[in-house]
Amino acid sequence: MATVLVVDDNVWAQQTLCSALEKCGYQTAAAADLAGVRQLLHQAGPTWRPDLILVELVRERGNGFSVAAWLQSRGQGTVVLLSERDDAADRLWARSRGVQHTASRAAGLDRLCALLRGILEGGDSARPV
Amino acid sequence: MRALYDCLDALLCEIQAHCLSPAPDLATPDDTVSVLFSQLMSAGTFLTDNISARHYFQLCRDWREQQAQDCPDLAGNRLLLRRVWQCRESVQQRTPAERLKQLLAERVRSAIDSLRVLPESPDSQQAWLRRTLDTAVAIVNGARFLADVPDTALHPPPHTARGLVRWLCALDSWFAADASDSHVPPVFGRELERSVGRCQVLRQELWQLQLLAGALLALESMGRDLNADKGLRYRGHCRALIKAATRAQQQWSHGAADADRQIRKVMRHALLLSSGDGQDDVGCSDSTPLTALTALPVAALTPLQQRLSAISGELSAGNPDTAADWAALSLRLYRLLVCLRMLGGGFVDSSLGHAQRNELQQWQMLVASLHGSANLCVQYSVVQHQDEACLLDLLRRLTGILQHDGEAAPDDPDLLLMAALMAARLGLRAQRHWQQLTLDLDAVQQDFAGMPVQHVLAAELHFLPAMGAPATAVATGVTVLPQDTLRDLRLLLKGARILNVQRIESLTLVMIDVYQEILASPVFAEAADISKALPRAHRSLCRMLDQAAAWQTPGDARRMINTLYACLERWRGDKLLNKTPLSAAPVMAAVNECPPGQHNDHWRGCLATNRRLRKLVRHQEDLDSIRVLLLELLRSQEDLIRRQADYGAGLDTNRQSV
Numbered sequence: 059m060a061t062v063l064v065v066d067d068n069v070w071a072q073q074t075l076c077s078a079l080e081k082c083g084y085q086t087a088a089a090a091d092l093a094g095v096r097q098l099l100h101q102a103g104p105t106w107r108p109d110l111i112l113v114e115l116v117r118e119r120g121n122g123f124s125v126a127a128w129l130q131s132r133g134q135g136t137v138v139l140l141s142e143r144d145d146a147a148d149r150l151w152a153r154s155r156g157v158q159h160t161a162s163r164a165a166g167l168d169r170l171c172a173l174l175r176g177i178l179e180g181g182d183s184a185r186p187v
Numbered sequence: 188m189r190a191l192y193d194c195l196d197a198l199l200c201e202i203q204a205h206c207l208s209p210a211p212d213l214a215t216p217d218d219t220v221s222v223l224f225s226q227l228m229s230a231g232t233f234l235t236d237n238i239s240a241r242h243y244f245q246l247c248r249d250w251r252e253q254q255a256q257d258c259p260d261l262a263g264n265r266l267l268l269r270r271v272w273q274c275r276e277s278v279q280q281r282t283p284a285e286r287l288k289q290l291l292a293e294r295v296r297s298a299i300d301s302l303r304v305l306p307e308s309p310d311s312q313q314a315w316l317r318r319t320l321d322t323a324v325a326i327v328n329g330a331r332f333l334a335d336v337p338d339t340a341l342h343p344p345p346h347t348a349r350g351l352v353r354w355l356c357a358l359d360s361w362f363a364a365d366a367s368d369s370h371v372p373p374v375f376g377r378e379l380e381r382s383v384g385r386c387q388v389l390r391q392e393l394w395q396l397q398l399l400a401g402a403l404l405a406l407e408s409m410g411r412d413l414n415a416d417k418g419l420r421y422r423g424h425c426r427a428l429i430k431a432a433t434r435a436q437q438q439w440s441h442g443a444a445d446a447d448r449q450i451r452k453v454m455r456h457a458l459l460l461s462s463g464d465g466q467d468d469v470g471c472s473d474s475t476p477l478t479a480l481t482a483l484p485v486a487a488l489t490p491l492q493q494r495l496s497a498i499s500g501e502l503s504a505g506n507p508d509t510a511a512d513w514a515a516l517s518l519r520l521y522r523l524l525v526c527l528r529m530l531g532g533g534f535v536d537s538s539l540g541h542a543q544r545n546e547l548q549q550w551q552m553l554v555a556s557l558h559g560s561a562n563l564c565v566q567y568s569v570v571q572h573q574d575e576a577c578l579l580d581l582l583r584r585l586t587g588i589l590q591h592d593g594e595a596a597p598d599d600p601d602l603l604l605m606a607a608l609m610a611a612r613l614g615l616r617a618q619r620h621w622q623q624l625t626l627d628l629d630a631v632q633q634d635f636a637g638m639p640v641q642h643v644l645a646a647e648l649h650f651l652p653a654m655g656a657p658a659t660a661v662a663t664g665v666t667v668l669p670q671d672t673l674r675d676l677r678l679l680l681k682g683a684r685i686l687n688v689q690r691i692e693s694l695t696l697v698m699i700d701v702y703q704e705i706l707a708s709p710v711f712a713e714a715a716d717i718s719k720a721l722p723r724a725h726r727s728l729c730r731m732l733d734q735a736a737a738w739q740t741p742g743d744a745r746r747m748i749n750t751l752y753a754c755l756e757r758w759r760g761d762k763l764l765n766k767t768p769l770s771a772a773p774v775m776a777a778v779n780e781c782p783p784g785q786h787n788d789h790w791r792g793c794l795a796t797n798r799r800l801r802k803l804v805r806h807q808e809d810l811d812s813i814r815v816l817l818l819e820l821l822r823s824q825e826d827l828i829r830r831q832a833d834y835g836a837g838l839d840t841n842r843q844s845v
Binding site: 143163 | 532652729736
């Protein structure tokens with residue numbers, strides 16, 4: 059069973075996404091920011107690594123690009139940037155920072171799960187949602 | 188002359204009907220046909236067109252010959268019929284006056300259409316004016332040969348651009364008046380057709396269509412004289428077009444299949460508008476107001492209400508004044524949008540019916556439009572005071588809707604329409620503003636030709652984004668790298684100037700200086716101080732770029748700027764004294780991070796910054812190109828002086844910086 063780490067400082071969205079992904083058969087973990095991720099990794103031990111990390115772009119403090127780029131560069135897992143801004147520049151900048159996948163909740167839970175499946179099955183060619 | 192041709196055509200039509208009637212009594216000459224031919228001969232004498240006159244005379248001569256025969260035959264009848272058709276063809280052709288009118292109308296239209304690409308520079312504006320004046324004089328000269336031309340076309344054209352455009356539009360309306368009975372101004376009609384033709388290819392045309400429809404609605408609201416019934420259908424099509432275009436843009440960005448359906452809707456309404464044929468009922472749900480989402484389960488409704496309350500709270504605290512206030516409001520709207528999308532996307536346990544899904548989509552469109560507009564309000568250069576006031580009004584109306592706790596909510600049918608129009612208007616204005624700056628700053632190299640600056644920077648910065656990672660190759664002084672990095676930095680500098688991100692611009696200027704020095708003296712890259720400072724500078728720059736890409740204000744980079752300058756000055760000073768660059772001396776930051784007690788270092792830092800400023804002013808030919816950098820250095824000097832003053836007054840300031 060794959061593990062998905064959700065990094066979002068919007069508590070309701072974070073919890074709702076985790077519940078939805080659990081119903082789709084994923085194990086989930088959550089953190090609000092980079093400090094929370096570091097604490098989680100420290101507590102979980104060196105053997106635990108999430109398979110996927112969903113990082114929300116828009117946050118109250120900091121920004122999702124830096125968080126996503128840092129996590130991707132450290133090899134913590136495959137990072138997917140979540141954004142509802144409908145801006146193509148988000149996808150382009152994320153790619154230039156090393157984050158190959160972007161997604162939106164607008165396409166629905168089914169398509170998001172299909173994207174995550176595609177990434178887990180080795181599809182860097184998985185189409186963005 | 189047209190009336191004469193119509194009369195002749197009517198006569199010929201009757202003659203034709205007689206010729207084609209079954210089994211005419213050829214033996215007995217028909218008095219009706221005789222009368223018709225005698226009328227035809229009389230009218231035909233007034234023809235001025237030689238070719239048409241020749242056809243008529245031949246027809247009349249053949250009829251007389253047939254009448255003279257003792258036994259008229261079918262072959263003769265067929266010949267007569269052929270002549271009748273020849274004559275009808277000649278009268279149905281355009282008269283010279285009509286041909287001239289068509290030619291003049293085409294010239295007027297092409298002059299108006301040349302304004303689709305607005306001349307930006309004063310020189311090109313003058314060139315357009317000269318060209319169009321020549322065309323206008325030719326039109327006036329040609330119009331003198333028309334009988335029914337309005338007085339406007341006979342007077343010399345105005346010599347101002349505005350007057351000339353007005354003159355051309357008046358003529359265009361007159362030429363198009365009897366071409367169709369469409370109530371849509373001909374300029375709009377042509378633009379609608381053009382945009383529809385390109386709709387499948389260019390997303391921008393959807394925005395253009397939205398604005399056109401909005402402009403038509405605005406014309407109507409300004410009291411244009413429209414037939415009431417037609418006005419109603421026309422209004423409905425405009426609204427439906429705007430809604431469908433907004434939906435199509437949103438779904439297009441997600442690759443949803445439904446985008447095609449929305450685009451077809453847009454095209455259908457646009458075609459109906461341009462043809463002036465609003466026969467079918469629009470049937471759009473625009474007459475359905477945005478009602479409260481009372482059918483949703485309470486558990487799903489609660490986060491919506493909480494987010495709307497948060498927005499309401501922001502607004503009741505006072506109108507947003509600063510970029511930070513608008514940023515906070517934008518964040519609330521974004522979170523509301525996330526909530527709506529999760530509700531509609533199946534992330535929450537709620538069985539939504541078809542009607543509820545449609546309603547949720549409308550809410551999503553509304554909030555997405557408001558969110559986009561609020562983000563643009565952070566950029567004061569494109570948003571005016573009245574736009575902010577309008578947006579605040581829309582937000583108050585939005586928060587007012589769900590504050591009735593499920594009771595009958597106030598109807599607000601125009602809210603979605605106005606929000607979508609506002610987002611399109613502000614977005615297009617921002618694009619035009621950046622395009623203007625791009626033309627000013629990028630006219631020669633055309634690095635950003637035709638593309639949004641943000642997209643080009645995101646796609647074309649090949650090396651800088653990766654250099655913000657923890658391990659980089661900068662410190663090893665690879666000779667190829669400085670040139671590639673310089674190319675990225677120069678592109679970034681241009682982009683930062685266009686987007687007016689001064690902090691990024693000033694740090695980039697200093698880094699360009701550093702890399703130019705590395706290019707000139709590769710051994711500089713191995714110096715102890717720069718080999719530590721440069722990777723930090725790259726990380727700072729990447730962090731600032733992330734913030735800019737996320738529509739946040741980039742952090743302050745004054746310390747980094749001073750550190751890099753200190754390294755440069757030390758290197759150049761060492762070069763003058765022929766000192767080895769691999770100094771074992773510890774790196775001294777230009778701005779010392781010392782406890783408040785060490786106030787002499789503040790003054791030393793202040794002095795160093797002052798010298799730096801004077802050197803830049805002395806040696807830089809184009810001071811305007813480094814204006815933002817000078818401002819940053821002055822601010823850092825001010826920080827140092829203030830710290831010293833606070834220390835003297837017993838205060839302790841702790842400033843955050845990149």
